Amino acid sequence: MKNTLLYLTTVLIWGTTWFAIEFQLGEVAVEISLFYRFALAAILMWGFCWWKKVPLALSLRNHSFIFLLGLLNFSMNYLVLYWAQNYLTSAMTSIAFSTLLLMNIVNTRIFFGKPIAGRIIIGALxxxxxxxALFWQDLQDFNISSTAIIGLMLTLFGTFLASLGNMVSVRNTANKISVIQGNTWGMLYGTIALLIYALINGSEFTFASQTSYWVSLLYLSLFGTVFAFACYFMLFQNIGPEKASYVIVLFPLVAVVFSTLYEGFVWHQSTILGFILVLSGNAIVLTPFEKILRLIKPVAKVDSSPHQP
Incomplete structure (x- = not known):
C-alpha cells in the first residue's frame, strides 16, 4: 500500500507539473521563474537537511560532479524545456519528454558499457x-521555422540534457553520494547557474501580478521539485529502478488529460496513434520478454482449449 501511494503520488505530481509550467510563461522571463523555483526548492532542501542533521560534507572531486548534475538536471534542461512549452502544449511536451527512458538506456551503454537488450531496440523504434505520428500534421509541411518543430527539437534537446544528468547521478550513487546530498547541493548549484545566466543575459528580476503564477510556482517548487523527487527515490529504493521507471510511461497520461481539459489539446488520428506507440514503446523497453511470455502463456492455454459449438 505504501509503494502504491508513492507511485500514484509521483505520477500525479509529475503529470500535472507540465500544466503548471504554462502559468509560469509570459510575464516573467523563463530563467527568472526557474531561479525562483529552484531557489525556493534549495532552501527547503537545506532546511530539511539541517532539521534531520544530514551530513553534507563532500570531497572537492565529488562537488565537481554534483555541480555538473546541477547544470544538467536542475537548470539547463529545465530552461530548454520551459522554452519548448512556449511552442507546444503541455501534453505534447510531456509525451516527447518520455523519450528520456530510451536516452537513458543508450547513454548507460555509452558511459557504463551496459548491453542493450533486443526489446529495447523494438521499443525505441x-x-x-x-x-x-504525433507531429505528423506539422511534418507534412516541414518547415524548420515551424513552431511545433522548434518545440519538438527543444524538448528532445532538454530531454537529452536531463539524460546526461541522470548519468552523472548514476556515477554519484556509485561513489556513495546519497540522493539527498546530491539533490541538496545540485539544486543550490542549479540556482547559482540560473542566476549567473540571468545576469549575463541582462534579465530583469520582475514579479508576476497573477495569483496563478505564484500558486503554480509554489506547487512546482514544493511538490514538483522537492516532494515528487523524494517520493520517486523512495520508490526507487523500495521496488528497484526498472519498476520505478514506469512513472515515465504513466505521467504523460495525466498530462494529456489536463491538456485536453484546460488547454484545448486537439486530437487527430495521428495524435492518438503516436500517443499509443510512444507509451507502448516505453512499456516494452521496461518489460523483459520473460515477463511478457508469462503473461501470454495463460492466455494461450485458454485459447488452445476446444471451443464449444
Missing amino acids: LGIIGII
Whole structure:
C-alpha cells in the first residue's frame, strides 16, 4: 500500500507539473521563474537537511560532479524545456519528454558499457515512429521555422540534457553520494547557474501580478521539485529502478488529460496513434520478454482449449 501511494503520488505530481509550467510563461522571463523555483526548492532542501542533521560534507572531486548534475538536471534542461512549452502544449511536451527512458538506456551503454537488450531496440523504434505520428500534421509541411518543430527539437534537446544528468547521478550513487546530498547541493548549484545566466543575459528580476503564477510556482517548487523527487527515490529504493521507471510511461497520461481539459489539446488520428506507440514503446523497453511470455502463456492455454459449438 505504501509503494502504491508513492507511485500514484509521483505520477500525479509529475503529470500535472507540465500544466503548471504554462502559468509560469509570459510575464516573467523563463530563467527568472526557474531561479525562483529552484531557489525556493534549495532552501527547503537545506532546511530539511539541517532539521534531520544530514551530513553534507563532500570531497572537492565529488562537488565537481554534483555541480555538473546541477547544470544538467536542475537548470539547463529545465530552461530548454520551459522554452519548448512556449511552442507546444503541455501534453505534447510531456509525451516527447518520455523519450528520456530510451536516452537513458543508450547513454548507460555509452558511459557504463551496459548491453542493450533486443526489446529495447523494438521499443525505441516504436517510440521514434510514435513521435513522427504525433507531429505528423506539422511534418507534412516541414518547415524548420515551424513552431511545433522548434518545440519538438527543444524538448528532445532538454530531454537529452536531463539524460546526461541522470548519468552523472548514476556515477554519484556509485561513489556513495546519497540522493539527498546530491539533490541538496545540485539544486543550490542549479540556482547559482540560473542566476549567473540571468545576469549575463541582462534579465530583469520582475514579479508576476497573477495569483496563478505564484500558486503554480509554489506547487512546482514544493511538490514538483522537492516532494515528487523524494517520493520517486523512495520508490526507487523500495521496488528497484526498472519498476520505478514506469512513472515515465504513466505521467504523460495525466498530462494529456489536463491538456485536453484546460488547454484545448486537439486530437487527430495521428495524435492518438503516436500517443499509443510512444507509451507502448516505453512499456516494452521496461518489460523483459520473460515477463511478457508469462503473461501470454495463460492466455494461450485458454485459447488452445476446444471451443464449444
